Amino acid sequence: MSTLLVTPDTGTPGRTTSRSRRGQLDMTLNMEAELLAGVRRIVREHLRWWRVDAEASDRLLSAVNELLTNVLDHTARDDNGFRMASLLVQQVPDGVTAIVRDNDPRPPVPVAANPLAECGRGLALVRALVDESSVSTTDAGKDVWIFVSDLGSTERR
Template sequence: MKLLLESPAQDASSLAMTRSVQGQFDMGLNLKTEHLAAVRGIVRAHLHLWGVGDETSERMLIAVNELLTNVCQHTGPDHNGLQMASLLVQRVPGGVTAIVSDRDARVPAQVVPAQLAENGRGWRIVKGLVDDVSVSVTGTGKDVWVYVGETT
């Protein structure tokens, strides 16, 4: 987590800006794959603080991880070799939503990977884990929205 919170003068590759209010967490990231574990830890802590159940939390964490992994793999890097993204997680009545925004307007595509391929399953995983998903192309890229409902 320390890496995500250092100032740009110390390490421009790990800049993160966060904001948290009751039931809402917002994070702007210069993202690298090695930052994903720290981001998951931060999201997990918020979901726990909000009283989100374990199953709902795990489904949301995997979906967020897959969406951020897609940013790392499919968006163009900036001059530091980083992918810019933002993550908004909200506690809503009956569940949790998350929006991952990036600077690439290409929408996720479900592909059929080769049987032994090590990648190509992320969008299918996301769609299988969440209760609802949508993609909006914006003037600066896209927003991918997911919803996971609480289980009783």
């Protein structure tokens, strides 16, 4: 059984939906900057519901926020004017995974960031926050997968 969650109305046309069931949150987003705070809130509440510890939750939330910001900064709008992305968060043994999917097939390119630059640190930040990450690409886009360990979660299940 799944529950449709209410996501913030940003006034932009297009679909933004959330589906939730035990240990899994699946969101389809018409990405706009105004959505980020609401997405973080929804993910945070699910991590709390799943009893993920605070440190793992903070790391996952920061990494997911950065990945969704990258969708805003680095992907083009589709033919309908939407910048669609999906977010799948799952509780797995020993931690939590998240997959951010967008419609840009170009893999993220690591950049040596200038310490004074206002951008260019996103991928390095994500890699520093998570325990594992990978990227897979297709003609339709890419998936960025991350894993954050939560060793205490197995004791609470």
